[in-house]
Amino acid sequence: MEHAFWTEAWATGRTGFHSESVHPALHTFGHRLLREAGETVFVPLCGQTLDMPWLASHGHHVIGVEFVKDAVEGFFVDQGLVPERSSFGAHVRYSAGRIDLLHGDVFEVAKGGMPRPVTAIWDRAALVALPPARRSAYVQGVIRPVAAPGATMLLNVFEYDRSEMDGPPFAVPASEVHSLFSDCRVELLESKNGVSRVHRPDRPVSRFDILTWLIELPT
Numbered sequence: 001m002e003h004a005f006w007t008e009a010w011a012t013g014r015t016g017f018h019s020e021s022v023h024p025a026l027h028t029f030g031h032r033l034l035r036e037a038g039e040t041v042f043v044p045l046c047g048q049t050l051d052m053p054w055l056a057s058h059g060h061h062v063i064g065v066e067f068v069k070d071a072v073e074g075f076f077v078d079q080g081l082v083p084e085r086s087s088f089g090a091h092v093r094y095s096a097g098r099i100d101l102l103h104g105d106v107f108e109v110a111k112g113g114m115p116r117p118v119t120a121i122w123d124r125a126a127l128v129a130l131p132p133a134r135r136s137a138y139v140q141g142v143i144r145p146v147a148a149p150g151a152t153m154l155l156n157v158f159e160y161d162r163s164e165m166d167g168p169p170f171a172v173p174a175s176e177v178h179s180l181f182s183d184c185r186v187e188l189l190e191s192k193n194g195v196s197r198v199h200r201p202d203r204p205v206s207r208f209d210i211l212t213w214l215i216e217l218p219t
């Protein structure tokens, strides 16, 4: 059902989440995420985000995971890249330069492993796109198994009054971030008022905060 929802979204251009510029939080806090030259950055639920070529242009390796094939293939066309295709566990791997996209379900990545050890994770519009009931499986069954010890994660989420609006994107309260990553060092880097950026005039909200968290996994 989730796959059908997203396939339809890409097919009909209902992709308001996609930005034509690099995410401001990555610009501002990239130095906290990317501590070494040549990090390997996992971008779950990557869509066609331009954050990926930006990361690659700064010398980092990128592994995105996306289950809509047209989104994966369209990304390479838009970037003017011709990827090599190969089978990789439950996924099809598309590789071009420092960018690898795995086409398939993100919940399958732990089974087949990653093409390279993941040292950093950029979660923008991934956790908030998943139904709340799948959050624990996402953190425990996807993020934790693929991340190298001591990996760093930049997590960009939303908070709003759930009596005013329902997801997606789903609200992720601070208490839940702490609970999902209870054994990690968790730091709130930024909380920005994003009311003016909610593109849902049919569902006005009085508060919409955009929060960026830094999470350091145990070594």
Ligand SMILES: C[S@@+](CC[C@H](N)C(=O)[O-])C[C@H]1O[C@@H](n2cnc3c(N)ncnc32)[C@H](O)[C@@H]1O
Pocket (backbone or CB within 6 Å): 002, 006, 007, 017, 018, 019, 044, 045, 046, 047, 048, 049, 065, 066, 067, 068, 071, 104, 105, 106, 107, 124, 125, 126, 129
């Ligand atoms: C809200 S969009 C965010 C895309 C991207 N992170 C960005 O910032 O533009 C969520 C994306 O995740 C994909 N997706 C949703 N569930 C997925 C899953 N279980 N496995 C892989 N991709 C998934 C959707 O097709 C969609 O492209």
